[in-house]
Amino acid sequence: xxxxxxxxxxxxxxxxxxxxxxxELSSELExxxxxxNPTCGDEVTLGVCxxxxxxxxxxxxxxxxxxxxQASLSIMSEMVVGMEPDDRRALEEKFLELMHSRGSLELxxxxxxxxxxxxxxxxxxxxxxxxKCALLGWMALKDAMAQATAKKEAADGC
Numbered sequence: 001x002x003x004x005x006x007x008x009x010x011x012x013x014x015x016x017x018x019x020x021x022x023x024e025l026s027s028e029l030e031x032x033x034x035x036x037n038p039t040c041g042d043e044v045t046l047g048v049c050x051x052x053x054x055x056x057x058x059x060x061x062x063x064x065x066x067x068x069x070q071a072s073l074s075i076m077s078e079m080v081v082g083m084e085p086d087d088r089r090a091l092e093e094k095f096l097e098l099m100h101s102r103g104s105l106e107l108x109x110x111x112x113x114x115x116x117x118x119x120x121x122x123x124x125x126x127x128x129x130x131x132k133c134a135l136l137g138w139m140a141l142k143d144a145m146a147q148a149t150a151k152k153e154a155a156d157g158c
Contacts, residue, residue, distance in 0.1 A: 011075075011120040016067035021077025023060045031148030033140040037132045042069040046140035050148045054085040061140070066133055068124055073137035075117045080141065090114060092138060098122060099131045 025032060029047030036043040042065025049058040059077050063070065080088050095118050098105055103126035112119055121134045 009120075009123075011117055012067060012071040015071035015074035015078075015117070018074055019070060020074040021059050021061050021081075022074070023062065025060055025062060029058070029060070029144075029148075030151050031144040031146065033143035033147070035136050035140040035143070037065070037069070037136050039129060039132060040066060042066055042133055042136055044069070044073060044137055044140050046073070046137060046144050048141070048144045048148050050145070050152060054149070055083060056081050056088070056145070059141075061137065063137075065136070066130075068121070068130055068133040069136045072118075072121065072134045075120070076137050076141065079116055079118070087114075091116075091118070092142070095121075095138065096135070099125050099134055101125050102128070 025045060025047045028049070030049045032045060032047035034043070034045045042063070044061050044063030044065070046059070046061040046063075048056050051057040059081050061073055061077065063073060079091065083091070091114055094111060094114055098107075098115065098119070099121065103122065105122070105125070107115070107119065107122075124130050124134050
């Protein structure tokens with residue numbers, strides 16, 4: 001195993017233990033989503049609040065599953081809170097591309113900077129059954145944000 005692979009493995013293990021963003025969901029959240037990976041039993045309920053510029057101002061999740069799903073949720077939580085919407089969408093798109101690359105994506109320095117700690121999942125992309133684990137939280141985030149956006153738009157329209 002290369003030094004980079006060892007570093008990435010350690011990042012995943014550390015985040016699966018730290019679980020940044022993990023906590024009790026409140027009724028004050030503007031959007032929430034419950035997602036389940038039926039192939040392995042991982043599950044998460046994730047909630048968000050958005051500020052007036054569309055940035056995630058609060059993100060909390062509760063879930064159980066393998067170290068990959070828990071670490072992905074933790075890293076995602078750490079990165080997206082306060083991130084500009086265009087930057088968040090760019091991160092999400094690049095992470096999806098990475099996860100569907102089956103380990104063949106060559107990343108530039110700029111792409112590595114954009115991905116931050118999510119680049120640690122590059123090895124996961126070689127194992128299609130585990131890709132769903134890494135994407136579970138991202139799918140919950142996308143759904144919760146759609147709900148929060150719709151709620152804000154409905155409130156502004158009154």
